[in-house]
Amino acid sequence: MRPSSSQATGISPETFVYAARDFIELSDKYMDSWTIYQNDNEILSTHLKREEFISHRDQTGKVFLYRAEYVIFYNLSYGVPSFSFNVWDCTGKLLTLEQVRDISLMKTRKEDFFSVVTQQEHPVLYKPYFIIHPCHTAELLSMFRKTSKNLIITFLSLITPLIQLNLPLEYGLL
Amino acid sequence: MATPENVKDIIQYVPFTSFVNPSFWHSFTDIKFNVDKLSENTKQIYGRFSYANDIGPVFEVDGTAFNKQPEAELMYLSIRGTLMNKNTIDDFKSIDKASLLNSIGEIIWHNSIITRLWMCNPSCLLNFFILSFADLKKYHYYYWFAFPTPSQPTVFLKEKSKSILTEFNESEIRTISQNYQLLHHSQRCFFVIRKENETVKVETLSNIFNRTDNTCNLDISSVYFAFTDPSNNGNPGWPLRIFLAALLEYSAIFHGSVIKVIGIRSSKEVGCQSSQIFNVMLPENVQCLQKLGWVGWERNDRGNFGPKLSDMSASMSPKKLAAESADLNIKLMQWRLVPDLNIEIMKNTKCLLIGAGTLGCQVARNLLAWGFRHIHFVDKGKVSYSNPTRQVLYTYHDCRDGGKNKVDAAAESLLSIHPDVNTGGLIAHIPMPGHPVGESLKAETILNIERLTEEIRAHDVIFLLLDTREARWLPTLIAADLGKIVINSALGFDSYLVMRHGIWSPNPESTTIHSTYVPGDQVGCYFCNDVTAPGNSQKDRTLDQQCTVTRPGVAAIAGALAVELLASLLQHKLGVRAPAPYNISDEMIDPEFEGVLGPVPHSIRGFLHSYQTVVPTYRKFKQCIACSEVVIDNYRKEGINFLLNVFNSGTYLEEVTGLTELQLTAEMSEVLTFSDEDQDTDE
Numbered sequence: 001m002r003p004s005s006s007q008a009t010g011i012s013p014e015t016f017v018y019a020a021r022d023f024i025e026l027s028d029k030y031m032d033s034w035t036i037y038q039n040d041n042e043i044l045s046t047h048l049k050r051e052e053f054i055s056h057r058d059q060t061g062k063v064f065l066y067r068a069e070y071v072i073f074y075n076l077s078y079g080v081p082s083f084s085f086n087v088w089d090c091t092g093k094l095l096t097l098e099q100v101r102d103i104s105l106m107k108t109r110k111e112d113f114f115s116v117v118t119q120q121e122h123p124v125l126y127k128p129y130f131i132i133h134p135c136h137t138a139e140l141l142s143m144f145r146k147t148s149k150n151l152i153i154t155f156l157s158l159i160t161p162l163i164q165l166n167l168p169l170e171y172g173l174l
Numbered sequence: 175m176a177t178p179e180n181v182k183d184i185i186q187y188v189p190f191t192s193f194v195n196p197s198f199w200h201s202f203t204d205i206k207f208n209v210d211k212l213s214e215n216t217k218q219i220y221g222r223f224s225y226a227n228d229i230g231p232v233f234e235v236d237g238t239a240f241n242k243q244p245e246a247e248l249m250y251l252s253i254r255g256t257l258m259n260k261n262t263i264d265d266f267k268s269i270d271k272a273s274l275l276n277s278i279g280e281i282i283w284h285n286s287i288i289t290r291l292w293m294c295n296p297s298c299l300l301n302f303f304i305l306s307f308a309d310l311k312k313y314h315y316y317y318w319f320a321f322p323t324p325s326q327p328t329v330f331l332k333e334k335s336k337s338i339l340t341e342f343n344e345s346e347i348r349t350i351s352q353n354y355q356l357l358h359h360s361q362r363c364f365f366v367i368r369k370e371n372e373t374v375k376v377e378t379l380s381n382i383f384n385r386t387d388n389t390c391n392l393d394i395s396s397v398y399f400a401f402t403d404p405s406n407n408g409n410p411g412w413p414l415r416i417f418l419a420a421l422l423e424y425s426a427i428f429h430g431s432v433i434k435v436i437g438i439r440s441s442k443e444v445g446c447q448s449s450q451i452f453n454v455m456l457p458e459n460v461q462c463l464q465k466l467g468w469v470g471w472e473r474n475d476r477g478n479f480g481p482k483l484s485d486m487s488a489s490m491s492p493k494k495l496a497a498e499s500a501d502l503n504i505k506l507m508q509w510r511l512v513p514d515l516n517i518e519i520m521k522n523t524k525c526l527l528i529g530a531g532t533l534g535c536q537v538a539r540n541l542l543a544w545g546f547r548h549i550h551f552v553d554k555g556k557v558s559y560s561n562p563t564r565q566v567l568y569t570y571h572d573c574r575d576g577g578k579n580k581v582d583a584a585a586e587s588l589l590s591i592h593p594d595v596n597t598g599g600l601i602a603h604i605p606m607p608g609h610p611v612g613e614s615l616k617a618e619t620i621l622n623i624e625r626l627t628e629e630i631r632a633h634d635v636i637f638l639l640l641d642t643r644e645a646r647w648l649p650t651l652i653a654a655d656l657g658k659i660v661i662n663s664a665l666g667f668d669s670y671l672v673m674r675h676g677i678w679s680p681n682p683e684s685t686t687i688h689s690t691y692v693p694g695d696q697v698g699c700y701f702c703n704d705v706t707a708p709g710n711s712q713k714d715r716t717l718d719q720q721c722t723v724t725r726p727g728v729a730a731i732a733g734a735l736a737v738e739l740l741a742s743l744l745q746h747k748l749g750v751r752a753p754a755p756y757n758i759s760d761e762m763i764d765p766e767f768e769g770v771l772g773p774v775p776h777s778i779r780g781f782l783h784s785y786q787t788v789v790p791t792y793r794k795f796k797q798c799i800a801c802s803e804v805v806i807d808n809y810r811k812e813g814i815n816f817l818l819n820v821f822n823s824g825t826y827l828e829e830v831t832g833l834t835e836l837q838l839t840a841e842m843s844e845v846l847t848f849s850d851e852d853q854d855t856d857e
Contacts, residue, residue, distance in 0.1 A: 031442045033248065053229055065232065067193065091484035092194040092315075119502060128489055128498075 010079015010138050011151065017046050019081075019151035020072075024048070026150065030170040045124050047073040048152065052166070054087070056103040065090060066103065070165065072152065073124045080137040081155045084122060084129040085163070097130060105164055116162060132162060185329045185454065187415050188405040190223065190233040190302075192319040192472055192482070197237030199315055199486050205240060206259070206308060217257045220244035221302050223404045225251065227439040227448040231404035231411050233302065233319070249440060251363060251402050255302035266307035266316055266481075271471060278303055279322050279468030287420050290385040296364035296378075299416045303470075305481070313490040318481040319472040321412055324419040326466040332432055332453040335408045341451060346374045351445030354438060364417050367398040367436060376400075383424070394433055403437030403450070410437045410452055412470075422460050430458035497594040504545040514770045519744050520545040526629055528552045528649050529639035530580040530599070532724070533663050535567040536733025537637055538584065542592055544741055549588060551581040551599035552629060564726055600629050605817070606644040607799075608824040619821075620814055627652050635740060638662040638700070639733075648817070650699055650800040651809055654678050659743070659750045662700045663736045665724045670732035672739055673777030675699040676794055677750055678806060691767060692793050694751035697776040702795035728782055735778055745770040754791045797836060799827040 011019075020036055027034040034050045054066045068087045075082035087095040087105065095103075097119055122129040140158050141151070148154040153171050160167065219239040223232065226249040233253075238245045244252035256278075260266040278301070285291065286298040303320040338347060350367060353376035357365060361378045368375045382392055399421070405411035414435065421428050435452040474480045487494045501517075508515040525546055527534045530553035541549055556577035562568045567587035572578045581599020588597045602622040605611055611619045626649065630636055636653045638646045638660060646662065653660045653675070660675035676697040746752035746769025754776035755767050767773040776791040796802055808816045808830055819826050828834045 031248070053232070065191070065193070065230070067195065086196075088196050090191065090193045091482055092196040092199050093485055094196065094489045096488075118506065121499070128495065 011081075011141070012079070013043050013046075013074050013076075015151070016074040016081060017043060020046060020048055022150055023152035026153070026171065030168040032168050032171075044074060044076060047071050047124055054103065054105065054164075064103075066095065068105065071122070071125065071129065072155070073122075075134050076123070078134040078138060080134050080141055081152065082131060082134045082137070083155075083159045083163075084131045086129050094128070100130065132159065183331045183334075185331050185414075185452075186409045187412050188231050188407065188409045189472065190231050190319070190321050190404065190412055193232045193234045194317070194484060195234065195236030196486065196489065198235045198239055199313075199484065199490065201237040201240050202257075202259075202306075202308065202315075203310065203313075203490070206310065210259075215259065217259075219255055219257050219304075220252050221255050222247065222250040222252045224249050225402045225404060225438055225440050227406045227441050230406050233321070233404070235304075246359070249442075251297075251300075252359070253297070253300045253302055255304065257304045257306060259306045259308065261307075263307050263309070263316070266305065269305070271305075271318075271479075272467075274305070275303075275320055275322055275468045275470060278320075279324065282322060283324075287423055290383075290424065292364070292420050293379045293383045293385050295360050297360040297362075299420060300363055300413055313485070313487040313494075315484040315486060316481050317484065321470040321472070322468050323412065323416045323470050324466065325469040327419070327422060327457045327460055329418055329457065330455040332455050335410070335437075335450045335452050337447075338436060338449040338451055339447065342369070342374065344447075347447055347449075348445060349374050350376055351440065354440075354446060362402050363413060364399070364401050367400050368396065369398070392427070394427060394431060398434045398436045398451070400436040400438055403439050405437065406439060406448075408450065410435070410450070414452075418454065418456065422456060428456050429460050431456055493593050496592065500542075500592055500594075501545060503543075512770060516745060516770070517545055520741070521547050523635055523744060524548040524550075524596075524633040525635045525637060525740075526550050526552065526633035527637045527639055528604070529637075529641065530565075530567075530584045531555075531561075531639065531641060532564050532729040533639035533665065533733050533736070534637075535565045535584065536730055537639060537663075537736050538588060539566060539591075540734050540737035542588065542595065544737060547592075547594060548596040548633075550597060550629065550633065551584050552602055552604075552626065553580040553584075553599065554601055554603045555580045557583050564729065600625055602626055604640070604645045604648055605821045606642070607647050607820045607827060608644060610822045611818060616818070619818075623648070623814065623817060627656075630658060631656055633658070635659045635661065637736060639736075643700075646700055647800055647820075650675065650701065651805065654699070654801045655806055655809060659740070660699070661736050661740050663732045664700075665728050665732060667723060668725045668728060668782040670728050670735075670780050670782075671777060672732055672735045672780075673700065674739060674743060674750075674754075674774070675801065678801070688753075690757070690764070691753040691755045692776065692791055693753055694748060694774070696793055697754050698792045698794045699798060699801040701800040702792065702798045725782055728780075731780060731782075735780075739774070739778070742769060742771040742774045746774050756791050758789050797831040797833055799831055799833065802831060804831055 017038070024034060024036045032050070033052070034048050036046070036048055038046045049069065049071050051067060051069045054068050056064050056066065058064065066087050066089055068085060071084045072081055073084065087100055087103070089095065097117065116133055117130050118133060119128060119130050121127070122131070137155070137158065141154065144154045156165065156167065156171070159165065217240070219235065220241065221233055221235040221239060222244065223234065246252070260269070282299070282301060292299045301322055303322060305318045305320070307316040309315075342350070346369070354362065357376065357378065364379060366377045366379060366382050368377060382397065399417070401411075401413050401417055403411045404413070414437070432453060432455050435454050437450045437452065438446055439448045439450065440446050441448060471479050474482050488498060489495070504517050504520070508517055523546060525541055525548060527537055527549065530538075530551040534551060534553065538549055538551075556579055557565075557568045557572040558577055559573045562570055562573065567584045568580075569587075572583040579599075579601055581601055585597040585599055588595050602625055603619075604626065605619050605623065630649065630652050636649060636658050638649055640646055643664070650660065650662075655678065657677055659677075662671070662673050662675060664671045674697065676699065677695045679695050743749060743752055752769060752774040753767050755764075755773055758773055758775055775789040778787060778789050780787045794801060797804075799805060805827070825834070
């Protein structure tokens with residue numbers, strides 16, 4: 001499926017990689033914990049990763065601990081960055097999409113939820129991941145292209161309305 | 175009576191909570207498959223815990239645990255540990271956990287504590303242990319963490335813990351934070367903080383203790399013993415326990431004294447400000463510690479001492495991954511497009527395909543795509559060389575050596591597409607009206623009828639996908655008697671028919687006629703349109719009677735439509751009773767007709783030559799040779815004998831249903847008309 005909008009063109013893989021490298025410098029500076037994985041032979045496998053603990057209190061008041069992993073990668077079909085994630089419990093077992101919704105990691109309404117997130121084999125990591133649909137990313141990114149200081153930060157600002165990401169405020173002050 | 179100064183609490187150490195990253199299981203499994211195979215090794219691995227104050231005492235392992243060097247992570251301490259994997263669940267269960275922990279403790283005691291190695295290399299005091307058993311067929315991992323520490327001595331807190339800010343100012347804490355970060359990794363777990371006049375110093379243990387000297391001259395009231403603390407509440411974390419045991423073993427100056435302990439907790443913003451100070455009262459009588467046993471097994475979720483289970487099948491088992499991914503496609507349909515879609519009903523509906531030829535193979539594939547997981551076949555044939563190009567479940571290899579049985583090859587093929595499908599088949603010849611059954615074949619025929627009846631009984635939906643008209647008679651009757659959903663499809667050279675049968679209802683006379691639709695149970699069957707019984711169709715083949723030579727696309731279209739018709743029917747709230755509108759393309763269609771996937775027609779006839787499709791609707795025929803009251807009654811009363819009579823005679827059915835009379839009446843009215851005209855012209 002190609003995006004139907006003709007004005008929004010994507011970014012090249014190189015642009016993504018440069019933006020990712022700049023982003024990592026900022027992440028280190030603000031003590032955010034993103035890491036970058038690169039392979040010079042396989043530019044498309046470059047991706048950014050971050051992990052954090054999430055705690056959830058259920059109705060009975062019991063607290064559960066989970067770990068979330070976020071991966072930003074380059075989506076070749078759409079020519080834009082894409083956001084993927086997984087959440088697991090303390091035994092290493094991955095949460096289902098319904099469970100992810102239940103712990104309020106996602107901020108979308110139930111009706112919109114399933115049109116936003118899908119589960120598939122990750123195109124870079126080859127394991128099942130939840131991926132936020134890249135449909136509108138190209139359009140939105142192209143609107144901010146000129147004023148954006150860093151593509152990845154702009155991209156993350158599109159994601160934060162959808163998912164609870166605790167990002168340092170310093171990114172916004174750039 | 176205890177006075178306020180004497181009130182003391184036993185120290186409550188906060189135990190670790192283990193947290194396994196899925197990559198740990200991936201690496202572990204890799205190594206098991208590729209390196210270890212069956213050898214029961216103990217392995218050196220790395221784990222880590224965080225001293226960040228926003229996280230509790232979580233002990234983590236991930237895929238990097240098996241690396242030669244641990245990964246350095248911000249705000250984490252890496253700890254060396256051992257993984258002991260058992261090859262059977264019995265070994266895992268039966269091993270004596272207490273002695274195991276004691277023997278690990280012995281090693282730590284002898285190598286690290288009485289040698290005072292901990293003074294140079296404090297991290298040798300910290301260890302962890304994982305006992306595991308991996309069921310690599312199911313991808314179930316049983317595991318149990320232990321953090322070995324001596325069970326004695328019992329130690330008391332003189333007062334509640336207090337913040338480091340009560341005894342150090344902010345600039346002093348900054349100094350501590352900076353110097354703490356400068357400590358070598360192996361020195362960070364246990365060290366000393368000294369405050370002299372206005373200066374604060376962070377020092378390694380080797381700076382203040384002499385390994386070879388038991389008579390320690392240290393003024394222990396003047397130093398703070400510090401440790402990297404995983405806890406984030408008022409109680410100290412687990413590592414303190416072994417530190418105190420080591421100090422007590424080292425020198426008597428600690429016996430019966432009070433020492434100040436700092437549990438270092440950190441945050442990005444304010445460094446070590448969230449650290450806690452503990453005033454620890456050490457006991458007077460310190461027996462030989464090593465005799466008193468070791469503790470440290472982790473409690474499971476229920477708070478008991480027992481192993482944990484990680485069920486990784488959903489993300490690691492290829493079969494499960496295949497099943498989940500296939501189901502995902504259908505779920506996406508529901509989530510994104512048709513929220514009212516009932517996908518469970520597909521999974522739970524059992525389909526029997528009578529005929530495993532061109533139509534049967536197409537229908538089977540499409541059923542899989544829709545999430546049906548119980549698909550069985552009935553066919554007597556073997557795969558022949560002309561089949562694979564048109565019958566999409568078969569390959570060239572199925573034709574070799576005389577050809578596999580079609581039902582077996584079809585079932586194998588389905589399993590190779592989706593391993594999670596319940597499939598199989600019955601090899602049986604279906605007896606036909608007007609095809610006499612001789613004495614020699616009578617017993618076998620009766621057996622086939624019984625087996626066919628059982629198959630139909632055991633399924634919910636019967637697809638009639640045979641290659642002759644008369645072969646469809648028997649399954650139509652049995653299915654009508656048993657109240658099953660029947661989807662019928664037949665092919666001509668460039669045309670096709672896909673239709674659903676009605677079902678038997680007890681009082682057909684009382685149903686009213688509607689002008690816009692026929693109620694679903696009243697729609698006709700394949701034979702309702704006939705006024706003749708199916709003769710021997712080996713000659714004079716017309717549409718629906720000869721299916722052997724067709725344009726290839728026709729089978730694919732008809733097969734797909736047959737499954738879509740079923741899906742549409744199942745998604746209608748009335749199911750098989752869903753009304754069949756006379757006019758589907760009418761825009762004023764009553765919403766009552768519509769199911770979640772739209773209205774459900776009675777039949778669909780397509781003509782490839784002109785690319786046209788029509789959706790005729792017709793009622794049951796009172797004198798139908800397959801589904802009428804009289805035929806079903808006869809079948810119920812006389813059973814096999816009735817059937818044999820039908821098979822042995824070309825006209826028995828016509829007599830039973832009164833069609834013979836109907837034909838005579840038709841002929842009579844022709845004659846009457848003719849004579850009227852004759853009279854007129856004579857005028």
